[in-house]
Amino acid sequence: MKKFKTIFIVATCIALGSQVYVNLFVPYFTITLSVIILPTLLYFNREFNPIYLTFIVGIVSPLYRGFMLYISDIALNQVIYSVFSDVLFYFTYGIVYYFLYWKRTDTNLTNFFVSIVTSDFVSNVLEISVLMNFKGYKYNIFQTLAIIAFIRSAIVTSVILLFRYYNFLLTKEEHEKRYRKLVLITSKVKSEVYFMEKNKRDIEDVMKKAFYLYKILSKNDYPTEFENVSLDVAKDVHEIKKDYINVIKGLEEMLDERSDNTKMNIKDIVRFIEADVKEYIRRNKLDICLDFKVYDNFNVEKHFYLVSVIRNLIYNSIEAMDGRRNGCIRIIIRKEKGKCIFTILDNGSGIKNENLSYIFNPGFSTKFDRKTGDIYRGLGLTHVKGIVTDIFSGAISVVSREGKGTKFTIKIKEDKIGG
Structure with missing residues (x-):
């Protein structure tokens, strides 16, 4: 049919x-x-x-x-x-x-x-x-027919070539979109795995303290139920740690470790992040201008982590707009005296002076969901600082004026960025 x-x-x-x-x-x-x-x-x-x-x-x-x-x-x-x-x-x-x-x-x-x-x-x-x-x-009849056949066939072939080229562009665009999505997802997973690795050490410290408490209680004249409870705590924490390790291993197996050794150009990184953030701004109908300025070009080895850092700071700036009109976020990337410098500026609500010294602390957040009342988990800037200092051996600083805006500056040595 x-x-x-x-x-x-x-x-x-x-x-x-x-x-x-x-x-x-x-x-x-x-x-x-x-x-x-x-x-x-x-x-x-x-x-x-x-x-x-x-x-x-x-x-x-x-x-x-x-x-x-x-x-x-x-x-x-x-x-x-x-x-x-x-x-x-x-x-x-x-x-x-x-x-x-x-x-x-x-x-x-x-x-x-x-x-x-x-x-x-x-x-x-x-x-x-x-x-x-x-x-x-007559000879001119055959000549004309040959010319007509050639012209019509050339038109047909041109139409087919244009159609194939159009399909090629669509396919290329679709592949780039999928690759961009893969890079963004991988960057999120890798940064989460990094944070989980840090938490694993904290969990181990808690387990050691619980076991140490059990030893003290067992050597002194304390009720047996105290000893049992402290030992149960140590055992439970140990089981949690094992499950945690299994989750980390599972996530690491999903990621191709060879991709960490593949360097990505900073301009490609910016292109991926810019497309993602602009789509978010468009989808949520936000009045925000996003402006990237890349003055120097260089390659980034652990690009997944850098993607996570820049995206996190940009989305932090978007949240700081709090529905304001004529919002503007500028990202400036340059090299200076052997260092790669990343500057993220916004004209958002800014940060109160009394909060500036706490914004990188785990769990600290001034934001909450107005509908549900849930406090945001406050891991964003902790993530950022941890990745900058631990992965790239760099430094991050912040300057902010309440009601005027915020400026984050990240400095990383060129050899740490390039690998």
């Missing part, structure tokens, strides 16, 4: 295209748009046998044209004569195309071009020969 529907659509398109034509040489010999449509549709529907397809087209299209001629007060015998020549053209075209192109296994666009030029030329020669009763041939 689907095959029949496709053939019917092809036949209809060609029938309509046959109504755009010019007369040439002898009555009822026309140069139509359909002979541009036909090879284009044959190329994109290669699953159909061209002989079978053109035979159906060679019946539907000429009949349609014949009907249009008949209602135009053309004599019936002349209509039949015209229809017969059209049928002959399509039948010949399909047979020649079948042997020159469709039957071949090693095909390319060059083969296709040569095939449709030949099919067009041979079919037109046969059609005009019938209309001329195989006499009165």
